[in-house]
Amino acid sequence: GRVVRERLHVADGVELFAVRVPADGVWQPRRRGAAYGYVANGSTTLAWGADPAARVSAGADEFFRVPAGTPPAVHATDGSARLLVAFDTGVTGAADADWPSATADGAIVTTTADGGVVSEPAGPETTTQSAHARHTVEDPAARAAATTVAGRDDWGDAGELENVERRSPFPNDDVRMVRGHSNGEIRSEWHHHHDNHVFGFVLAGDGYVEWGTGEGERLFVAAGECFHIPAGFVHRDRSDSAGDQEFVLWLTGSEPRTLPAEETDR
Incomplete structure (x- = not known):
């Protein structure tokens, strides 16, 4: 299977992504801003290398926070995994509309000022392990130690x-x-x-x-x-x-x- 990444919303320098990682798959984020994630389904390992000291686990219904810097490779460890991750990157460019919007079935559904509804493709991006961006990790164990996972x-x-x-x-x-x-x-x-x-x-x-x-x-x-x-x-x-x-x-x-x-x- 493929890793599927969709950028759902962007505003105020923050981008929200929905990511589906197949069983035994790996997702390599390219964003280096602070990451604020939630594991909706499945179990994951956030890894900056093979050393156990450079790896952190996050399971279903758990949050994780990764400080700005080298992003981890995200492994699905128990079947497929679905994550939602917001990156605080200071990204500039077009933001969402000034009216509430929602995503449904891979489309952005925007409600306009007069109550009308506009639907357009969300533009899913796909990546494979061979296409992952490669980063120089400043200190794998330190990156893992600085990452926090929070359960109930x-x-x-x-x-x-x-x-x-x-x-x-x-x-x-x-x-x-x-x-x-x-x-x-x-x-x-x-x-x-x-x-x-x-x-x-x-x-x-x-x-x-x-x-x-x-x-x-x-x-x-x-x-x-x-x-x-x-x-x-x-x-x-x-x-x-x-x-x-x-x-x-x-x-x-x-x-x-x-x-x-x-x-x-x-």
Whole structure:
């Protein structure tokens, strides 16, 4: 099988990728910025060489953080693996639209200001092991030692938001990752995320991002899909499902990460 990499969203110098690594496959990232990753399925080893001291394991439902510098080769160690990784590279160029967007079935689905929907190919990139970029590793063991993996027992409280429990593996990082859970309907108040662009991935359940009460002023997102909410965009989160809602977020800016909206903002 092939390694398949899709760049899902880019904003504020941060790029979010979805990566599928086949069983016994290897993905060699080319980005040298700090990496903030989540293993959605499977098990992986992040390796800077064959020495055990230069290797770190990250399993399903675990987060990892790799400081800027030489990226690791990512090995799928127990069947295929699916990862979502945000690279803080300071990349410049066209960013996502000023309105919420989501990915579904390999396409970017963007909701426009008038409620229309535009769909276009996401442009998946594929790599094979022979095509991997090669890097000079400054110190393999030191790179591994500087990499942090966080499972459930390591997540800290990130504050509740209207029936949504939020926990963060690395709450003080420039790019904050959040694991969210709700066991029922979600009805948030109007709010925005300051200077943070928000990238998200829905693990279970479904819901809406709403920016008004009129027809077409919402974006539906379901399990297996990613979404982007632009910085400062006033919205509220909605879900009519009575089942579990699970999601992962990446917030790209600074504190405060969430602010209530003024009436004049809507």
